[in-house]
Structures are given as structure tokens and as C-alpha cells.
Amino acid sequence: MRRNATQTAPGAEAPEGSAAKSSGPGRILIVDDEANVRAMMGATLEHHRHHVHLASNGREALEMLQQDTFDAVLTDIVMEDGSGLALLERIRAQHPYLPVIMVTAVHDISVAIDAMRRGAFDYLLKPFEREHLVASVHRALEHSHQMLENRSYQENLERIVMARTEMLRQAMQDLEHSYDITLEALGDALDLKDAETEGHSKRVTAYTIALARAMGLTPEEIKTIARGAFLHDIGKMAIPDNILRKPGPLTDPEQEIMREHCTRGYHILRKIPFLRGSAEIVFSHQERFDGTGYPSALRGTEIPVGSRIFAVADTLDAITSDRPYRAAGGFDMARAEILRCSGTQFDPSVVEAFLKIPNELWYELRAEINGQARRYTTADMAAEALARQMADKQ
The missing domain is CATH 3.40.50.2300 (Response regulator)
Known part of the structure; x- marks a missing residue:
């Protein structure tokens, strides 16, 4: 037996299984x-x-x-x-x-x-x-x-709570973006002071990010490493211009002063909370895997992984960039040199990851950073092969 009931008031809403909106008729x-x-x-x-x-x-x-x-x-x-x-x-x-x-x-x-x-x-x-x-x-x-x-x-x-969390997340993103704009301005200021390495910070950062991704690092780790790579030479802001811009070889005392840029850069960044991890990379970016680097002669995995990755990226850019005393080499030349120094200057695991990445990626990253909207072509490969042949003859 079932007795039908009248409907509840229009607009009444309730949790699943409940129709009441008040303690009146139910x-x-x-x-x-x-x-x-x-x-x-x-x-x-x-x-x-x-x-x-x-x-x-x-x-x-x-x-x-x-x-x-x-x-x-x-x-x-x-x-x-x-x-x-x-x-x-x-x-x-x-x-x-x-x-x-x-x-x-x-x-x-x-x-x-x-x-x-x-x-x-x-x-x-x-x-x-x-x-x-x-x-x-x-x-x-x-x-x-x-x-x-x-x-x-x-x-x-x-x-x-969700709305405020989203607002906070957006605010943090905006703040982080403003931080990165500030960092880019610092990097540009350094490039202006050291014209010899113009664009170096951006290129080496792009190479470092690509290598870090290839090695399976987390997005947060990559972000920290990227900032360290971009600011690796920030300590050079404190190096006297007569040393930083000296056209010829540096004397031993001048070399000692130049080497201080790692420590100076570390002290510039370490007091900034969101750059503490990056400051460690700035401090150790001149260390070598075999312990012969500076400023602390760290060896192997004592060196932060970001610095070990940066070392390969830095050498890649150094070899493939023009300098007043030599023309730029090709990416194959860089690969050969990095492989030769695996286990001494470089971490073998980083070198292994580097060698698995094709030259096309490095070329396109470099072209993008330099504002050249073109891809790596067979003509580019032929030009590099010719350059290698001429280098071998010399």
C-alpha cells in the first residue's frame, strides 16, 4: 500500500536523500x-x-x-x-x-x-x-x-578556501614571474658589462634545462637549477673592470681575483629565500668531477647535481660561441671534447645523457635564444663537416 504525498515547496534543495529545508512539514x-x-x-x-x-x-x-x-x-x-x-x-x-x-x-x-x-x-x-x-x-x-x-x-x-587558494597560487605565480623578470634584468646587466659573453647566460640556461629534463629531474629541481645557471656569473659584477675586460691573459693574482666570482655570487644570492638552492649552484659551478676545480675542490657527487649538469652545458656553449681569440666550433667538436673529459671535468652520467641528445636540439635552442627563427638543416650539417675537416688539416 502506498499513500501519495504532495510535492515539496518549489526551489527546495537538500543533500542526497534529504528534501527538508526547515523543521516544518517534511x-x-x-x-x-x-x-x-x-x-x-x-x-x-x-x-x-x-x-x-x-x-x-x-x-x-x-x-x-x-x-x-x-x-x-x-x-x-x-x-x-x-x-x-x-x-x-x-x-x-x-x-x-x-x-x-x-x-x-x-x-x-x-x-x-x-x-x-x-x-x-x-x-x-x-x-x-x-x-x-x-x-x-x-x-x-x-x-x-x-x-x-x-x-x-x-x-x-x-x-x-578553493577560491582563496587559487588566488594565492596566482599571486605566487605572478610574484615568481616578477622575480624571473628581475633575474633576467640582472643577467642582461652582466652581459652588458662582459660583452665577450653576450647571450651566454640565456644559452647556457636553455642547455642546462634540456639536459636536466633528459636526466629526469623534477620541475622544481629544474627551476632551481635554471636560475642557478642563469645567474652563475653574477659574482662578476663585483670583479674590477680592468680584470674582467682585460683583453690578454690574466696574471696569477688576477686569476685569483677572477676566481672569487663564485663566492661573491653565492653571497649575493644566498640571502634571497627563493634563490638559496640556486646560490649553491652559483658557488660550485667551477668545480670539476675529479676534484681539481674551485673554490672548494669538491669531488664527484659532492658537487650539486645542478652544477654537474651546468658544467657540460657551459662547455657546450663555450666551444660553439665566437671568442676574440678564436672562431666558434661546431656541436660535433663540443661533443668530442665533452666525451674526452668525461670522468675528469664532467660527471659521466651527465655526459651519457648529453650524448643521447641530437645536435639538432642544441642548434635550434641556440638559434631561438639568438633570435634566429630557422631550423637545423642539411646545409648546416655540411658546413659543420667542412669546418671539422679544415680543423683536422690544421
Whole structure:
């Protein structure tokens, strides 16, 4: 037997399994295999203006819960087609916000305790006074209303947190972008001071990033290494111009001063929180894998991985760039020199990753940094081969 109910007020919204927006009239599902009990409870609740649906067993109740929403369920514990406790568990699993009132003629406290442990909202013993039934339903509707408000508050709070988190993330991105613009300005200032290596910082940074990616480093590690590569010579800002721009060979004392650029660069950057990791790379970018570098004569993996990667990228750019005292060499020449110095100047694992990267990538990176929108062609390869032949003859 099923008694149809009137619809809830337009615009009413609720959590899954609940239609209540207030503790006033609610939509109630009554489940009992005794027709007279269903009718009595239904009539009592309708007298208090509640909208009632009736189900004679658990299967029918579950079908109705799938098709409609309710504010509370009253179910008998013992029914011919199965236990009301099983129905309670299904409702709790599928509609966790829906209060369930257990109704039974079994006067056994252990049954009541078991029902409450399984998530029942209340427990009524037959025969019960009608006012007890009405009061229990009223409490269930108050509970449903409170659960709705709490859930709505929680969802609204989560939306606010998500929105503010996104705003913070965007602000951090904007701040980081402004940092990188500042760093680029510093690098450009260094290029202006040391015209011999104009564009070197950008090229060596691009090469370092490509190598770091090939070695499987994380995006955060690559970001730190890239900044260190870009600012590796920042300490030269503190080197006197008569040494930095000297056209001929440096004397031993001048060499010592020039070597201070690693430490000076480190001290410039280390006090900037987001550049602390990069400062370590600036400090150790002149170390050699065999321990013969400076300023600390670090050996092997004592050298930060970013500095070991940078060393290969730096040599790649140095060999393939023009200098006042020599013309630029080709990428094959750089590959041969880097391979020759594997295990002495360079980390063999970095060299291995470098050798797997084709010359085309380095050429295109260099062309992009230099503002040359063209690709590595067969003509370029032929020109490099000719340059190697002429170098061999000399």
C-alpha cells in the first residue's frame, strides 16, 4: 500500500536523500509490513501536515528512495521479507544524511543498542503513543535541517578556501614571474658589462634545462637549477673592470681575483629565500668531477647535481660561441671534447645523457635564444663537416 504525498515547496534543495529545508512539514517514508500500523502512523503524521509515503517492505522502500527524496524514514525492524536493520545499513550507505527511526515490538535493549550503533537516529517501541511518534519525527527533521545547514556551510567554506587558494597560487605565480623578470634584468646587466659573453647566460640556461629534463629531474629541481645557471656569473659584477675586460691573459693574482666570482655570487644570492638552492649552484659551478676545480675542490657527487649538469652545458656553449681569440666550433667538436673529459671535468652520467641528445636540439635552442627563427638543416650539417675537416688539416 502506498499513500501519495504532495510535492515539496518549489526551489527546495537538500543533500542526497534529504528534501527538508526547515523543521516544518517534511517528507516521510514509512516502512512496515503491517498495513494497519502503516496506516496509523501515516494518518498521525499527515494530521501534523507531513507528506507521507508508505512502503510494505525493504525492497519497495529502496526503490522509492531511488526515485524520490525524503527527510526521514521510519522502518520496522522485523518484517516478513527481511530485517529492517539491513534496510538501515543500505540507507546509511546510500543516503548518509537521511535520519532513520527504528520501530519495533521487540522489547530487547540489545536490539535497540545494535540499531543505534548501526546509525539509527531514534528507536520507538510498539505500542507507542502518537505524540511520541510525532516528537521523534520532529527531532529527526530538526536533525536533517541541521545536517543540511552544516553541509551547506562546509561546501561554502570549501568553495571559499578553493577560491582563496587559487588566488594565492596566482599571486605566487605572478610574484615568481616578477622575480624571473628581475633575474633576467640582472643577467642582461652582466652581459652588458662582459660583452665577450653576450647571450651566454640565456644559452647556457636553455642547455642546462634540456639536459636536466633528459636526466629526469623534477620541475622544481629544474627551476632551481635554471636560475642557478642563469645567474652563475653574477659574482662578476663585483670583479674590477680592468680584470674582467682585460683583453690578454690574466696574471696569477688576477686569476685569483677572477676566481672569487663564485663566492661573491653565492653571497649575493644566498640571502634571497627563493634563490638559496640556486646560490649553491652559483658557488660550485667551477668545480670539476675529479676534484681539481674551485673554490672548494669538491669531488664527484659532492658537487650539486645542478652544477654537474651546468658544467657540460657551459662547455657546450663555450666551444660553439665566437671568442676574440678564436672562431666558434661546431656541436660535433663540443661533443668530442665533452666525451674526452668525461670522468675528469664532467660527471659521466651527465655526459651519457648529453650524448643521447641530437645536435639538432642544441642548434635550434641556440638559434631561438639568438633570435634566429630557422631550423637545423642539411646545409648546416655540411658546413659543420667542412669546418671539422679544415680543423683536422690544421
